[in-house]
Amino acid sequence: MINTNNWTIRHLRRAASLKLVEMTAGTPWAQSADALGIPRGNASRTMWVLKEQIPNDDIWREFETAVEQIARILDSDPNRINYADRRRAMDTWEMPQVDWTRLCTGIPKMARMATQNPLIGTALVWSEVTQAEHLQCPPLKALRQTDSPQARRVGDRVAQLLTPSRQMAGSLILRHRLNQYAADLAARCDNGTGPLSPT
Structure with missing residues (x-):
């Protein structure tokens, strides 16, 4: 069993x-x-x-x-796909606050998410682009090493958004938006233009 x-x-x-x-x-x-x-x-x-x-x-x-x-x-x-190249390209990338706010805007019951740390989006997008575990995302990894309350809050929020049973309603819409954002970013990594923020 x-x-x-x-x-x-x-x-x-x-x-x-x-x-x-x-x-x-x-x-x-x-x-x-x-x-x-x-x-x-x-x-x-x-x-x-x-x-x-x-x-x-x-x-x-x-x-x-x-x-x-x-x-x-x-x-x-x-x-x-050369995921090692993608990880190198994404090594210092962080999601701009303006992108995080835009991605969260207009989703029912997710208004508060736009005011939270964009590192949540960084970790989720980095994980999707590199197909690596979100805990290995360099900015999140660096924050977790500080053992600050913010690190735990960000980590908990990312874990919630990754939990299959919680991917519904507003959370599911946000994940779809983040995955599309990640697909655009991955294409930039693959064609050598670098991980610039997609429009």
């Missing part, structure tokens, strides 16, 4: 990334986590959570087979 929750997808994505690095570099998961910039504690927790949620060996084999299929698809795709 599989005991999933709202964060199972996040843990599966992280585990798949660790497995892909392990397959290409031949490193154990702890060193694979280092290569991806994922704290070893987070990687360890992912492995523990998934083993608790998916104790069936047959399902684990299906997961590993799926990751191997992903690896084959990536190997055979001549137009695959």
Whole structure:
């Protein structure tokens, strides 16, 4: 029996990334986590959570087979996206306050969101563009290292907006707007014009 929750997808994505690095570099998961910039504690927790949620060996084999299929698809795709380049391009990018306000404007019951820290939008867009975990977003990571109340508030708000069960009504509209913004920004990264704020 599989005991999933709202964060199972996040843990599966992280585990798949660790497995892909392990397959290409031949490193154990702890060193694979280092290569991806994922704290070893987070990687360890992912492995523990998934083993608790998916104790069936047959399902684990299906997961590993799926990751191997992903690896084959990536190997055979001549137009695959270079996410490392995107992360480098986005390394110092932060969402301008004017963009954050514009994205939040006109959404029912979300008026207060426009007055909150645009770092919320930065983390969500950075994560979408790079397909990396929002906790690795450089400005958010730097703020979290200060252990300030603001860091916790921003982190909590980002986590809420990422929680599948909370993606409804105004939150869902905002996520759609952020994803479109991210798609425009990703195209700029890919064509070499840089992560300028999309219009």
